[in-house]
Amino acid sequence: MVERGHLPSMAAMVVLSVVLAGCAGASGGDAAAACVAPHPAPPAETALMPAALSLDRIGTVTHVVRTDGHLTVQAVTTKPLDEVTVLIQDAVTAAGYRPAGMDNEGFEAEVFFTSGSFAAGQALVRRAACEGQWDIDLVLVDPDAVPSSTAVPTAT
The missing domain is CATH 1.20.5 (Single alpha-helices involved in coiled-coils or other helix-helix interfaces)
Structure with missing residues (x-):
């Protein structure tokens, strides 16, 4: 007892x-x-994204900020790296950018974009701290901040 x-x-x-x-x-x-599920960005942040840019098929958008003519979107996905790079390219192309190349090293990848004749952005995809997840950092030049490719400089 x-x-x-x-x-x-x-x-x-x-x-x-x-x-x-x-x-x-x-x-x-x-x-x-x-690992806990990623926390979605608040609606006030996701509202900063262009209407045609959607990462719904890719993963969870966790943070969005617009500063000095740039848009930065952070997201987390569980999709395979090869699939993620193609989906990012599709999403950003739908928003009016053009793909400009890709570099996939197996443990991280970069996707590059242009707007007109200007380099206009990059997505960096890296392994996340949680197994099976990838962190996405997408930085795009605000299309309104890029001079038109048809604009002719004026003489001063």
Whole structure:
């Protein structure tokens, strides 16, 4: 029989063993189980994206900021790297940019874009901290900030 004075310590041991068992399962090789789902960017941020630019088929947009003629979109995806680069190219092309090349090294990839005759953006896709996820950093020049390719400079 257990003495009265030892009940609290036994209860603490049971709770501790349950907690440790849960932690061991999460860190014992199943990194994805330890990761939380990415938090979507608030609507006020996603409203900064051009209407034709959608990353819905790609992943979760987590942050959007517009500064000094640039749009930066951060997202997280679980799609394979080769598929992600093509989907990014499709999404940005739908927003009026043209693809300008791709560099895929297997552990990270870059997709480049133009607008008119100007370099207008890049998407960088890298492994995320969570296994099976990729972080996307997309930076585009605001199309309104790019001079028209048909504009003729005026003499001063």
